[in-house]
Amino acid sequence: MKIKIKNLGIIEQAEINLKPLTVFIGENNTGKTWTAYLLAAIFGVEAYKEYLETQLDLKNEVNYPPLETAVKQLIEEGNAQLDLVNFSQEYLEKYINGVADLAASLMNEFMCSQRISFDNLDVKIELGKSANHYFAKIGNAAIESKISASKRSKKGLLNAVKESNNNRVYFYSGNESDILQKLPEKVIREFIYEVVFQTIHRSFYGYTYPFPTERTTFITLPLFNKIQKEKVFTVADANEITNDLKNETPINAVQRFIFTMLTASQKNFTEREKEIKDKPKIQKYINLAKLLEQDILKGKVDFEPSELRRELLFQTSNEMKLEMPIVSSMVKELAPLVLCLRYLVEPDEWLIIDEPEMNLHPSAQVEMIEFLAMLVQAGLNVLITTHSPYIVDHLSNLMRAAKRDDQEAIKERFYLGNIEAFISQEKVGVYLFKDRTAKNILNEEGFIDWETFSNVSDDISHIFS
Numbered sequence: 001m002k003i004k005i006k007n008l009g010i011i012e013q014a015e016i017n018l019k020p021l022t023v024f025i026g027e028n029n030t031g032k033t034w035t036a037y038l039l040a041a042i043f044g045v046e047a048y049k050e051y052l053e054t055q056l057d058l059k060n061e062v063n064y065p066p067l068e069t070a071v072k073q074l075i076e077e078g079n080a081q082l083d084l085v086n087f088s089q090e091y092l093e094k095y096i097n098g099v100a101d102l103a104a105s106l107m108n109e110f111m112c113s114q115r116i117s118f119d120n121l122d123v124k125i126e127l128g129k130s131a132n133h134y135f136a137k138i139g140n141a142a143i144e145s146k147i148s149a150s151k152r153s154k155k156g157l158l159n160a161v162k163e164s165n166n167n168r169v170y171f172y173s174g175n176e177s178d179i180l181q182k183l184p185e186k187v188i189r190e191f192i193y194e195v196v197f198q199t200i201h202r203s204f205y206g207y208t209y210p211f212p213t214e215r216t217t218f219i220t221l222p223l224f225n226k227i228q229k230e231k232v233f234t235v236a237d238a239n240e241i242t243n244d245l246k247n248e249t250p251i252n253a254v255q256r257f258i259f260t261m262l263t264a265s266q267k268n269f270t271e272r273e274k275e276i277k278d279k280p281k282i283q284k285y286i287n288l289a290k291l292l293e294q295d296i297l298k299g300k301v302d303f304e305p306s307e308l309r310r311e312l313l314f315q316t317s318n319e320m321k322l323e324m325p326i327v328s329s330m331v332k333e334l335a336p337l338v339l340c341l342r343y344l345v346e347p348d349e350w351l352i353i354d355e356p357e358m359n360l361h362p363s364a365q366v367e368m369i370e371f372l373a374m375l376v377q378a379g380l381n382v383l384i385t386t387h388s389p390y391i392v393d394h395l396s397n398l399m400r401a402a403k404r405d406d407q408e409a410i411k412e413r414f415y416l417g418n419i420e421a422f423i424s425q426e427k428v429g430v431y432l433f434k435d436r437t438a439k440n441i442l443n444e445e446g447f448i449d450w451e452t453f454s455n456v457s458d459d460i461s462h463i464f465s
Contacts, residue, residue: 002016002017003039003124004126005035005038005121005122005123006120006122007122008034008118009031010031010034010436011031012436013437014031014433016429016431016438017429017440018383018429019426019429020427020428021376021381021382021383021429022428022429023383023385023391023428024036024385025385025386025387025433027433027434028387030433030434031436032433033354033385036210038103038110040208040350041109041110042099042103042106042123043204043205043208043350044208045208046109047099047106047201048099048201050099050105051095051102052190052193052194055193055197056189056190063098064091064193064196066082066087067082067192067196068189071192074158074171074172074188075181079170080172081169081171082169083167084138084141084167084169085139088138092134092138092203093125096127101123103123104118104119104121110252110253111253112254134203137203138200140164140165142162145160145191146159157173157174158174158183159171159172159173160191160192162199169196171191205348205349205350205381206346206347206348208350209257209345209349209350210253210256210257211351211352212253215332215336216332216333216358216359218254218257218258219312219324219335261336261339263343264339264340264342264344268303269342272343279347284379286342288371288378289337289338289339289342291371291416292338292341292371296334296364296367296371297334297335297338299314299316299317300314301313301315301338302315304321311323312324314327330359330360330364332359333356333359345380348380349380349381350380350383351375351380351381352382352383352384353384354385355384355386356372357387357388365388366415367416369395369398370418371421372384373422374418374420377421377423378420389450392448392450395448396448397414398414399422399423399424401414402422402424425442430448432449
């Protein structure tokens with residue numbers, strides 16, 4: 001998927017081909033973070049909701065005739081169906097570019113700024129060959145949605161059902177036959193549009209988790225003010241907590257991060273285990289959270305009930321438990337990622353991490369890029385901005401290792417000693433932000449031309465030579 005960007009802050013023009021692991025490098029103030037946040041805004045949950053509002057305004061042109069046909073059919077006949085794959089083949093690129101057209105308003109909210117004008121911002125998205133990947137995901141998606149008179153009602157006034165591997169979504173009324181005549185047409189239209197838009201929007205990334213640089217500050221704040229005593233959480237409770245996150249997230253990057261941490265604080269491991277039954281791959285993310293703790297943090301991060309609240313603590317290797325304000329900067333930096341993996345992420349979601357090397361020793365930075373590659377190999381998507389030559393250099397090593405036949409023999413040369421960190425070049429994109437643009441610096445041989453770092457190294461090595 002190729003993203004074409006014009007007039008984003010300092011960036012005049014850039015093309016980004018998103019890969020499972022995408023890396024932005026460059027000097028300060030070259031547009032790396034703004035570009036990362038632009039992508040997070042476009043592919044985030046709030047974006048499809050804002051676009052939905054524009055399409056429900058009947059004063060605007062009808063852009064999706066098949067949806068209007070479904071609305072009319074549901075009102076007149078009590079049921080309707082739509083082949084989502086056929087619909088996506090015709091309208092998916094139009095849809096995501098419609099969302100991208102809202103980028104200016106999205107960015108003001110996401111960046112939490114009203115002073116900067118994004119009026120000249122232009123974003124175009126070309127799906128190309130990747131479109132088939134999204135069509136397949138839409139075909140595999142399962143849908144079960146309804147509008148009910150009350151939360152206790154088992155039957156929905158309006159229902160939408162789609163089974164996995166069935167291209168068709170079915171809309172119907174679950175109540176008396178004349179209920180559709182009583183419901184406002186606006187409600188029916190909004191229900192159909194939202195079901196369809198949400199499904200195709202999440203075919204790109206199930207959910208996006210931004211990790212702004214402010215994370216090391218906000219992770220030290222109390223995340224949960226009161227313990228609900230004698231509260232027994234059910235599977236429905238766990239699903240409701242997760243759905244609140246993934247359907248009602250604030251668009252601002254920092255607020256979204258805080259909301260993500262609050263959501264993690266309300267879940268426990270038992271609830272997560274119940275989710276594994278539906279999505280077994282989640283177990284892999286729990287295991288990776290444990291690996292991050294053991295091999296990089298050298299301790300354990302988790303919530304523990306205290307007298308007034310659930311408190312986030314770090315347990316060191318010698319069993320000492322420390323509050324977040326007094327732990328090392330590395331623990332503050334990586335604790336949010338541990339919690340996200342343990343309690344929240346699902347396959348094909350997107351982690352957008354601003355400077356993952358922040359507060360890390362060079363050896364930990366090398367371990368970190370190995371770990372991020374392992375996340376990608378486990379079915380997640382990762383985008384990072386970085387100033388670390390260690391991360392960029394070692395990423396080249398990981399791609400070279402992926403081409404080797406003796407991977408078991410060489411894995412001990414690597415910091416985490418795990419061949420799952422060896423990532424194929426096809427899954428990686430590296431972009432240098434410079435001279436008001438961004439260019440691909442990963443060549444066909446897997447070499448990364450990271451002049452932004454080497455020039456500085458050359459300069460300082462020759463000061464007294």
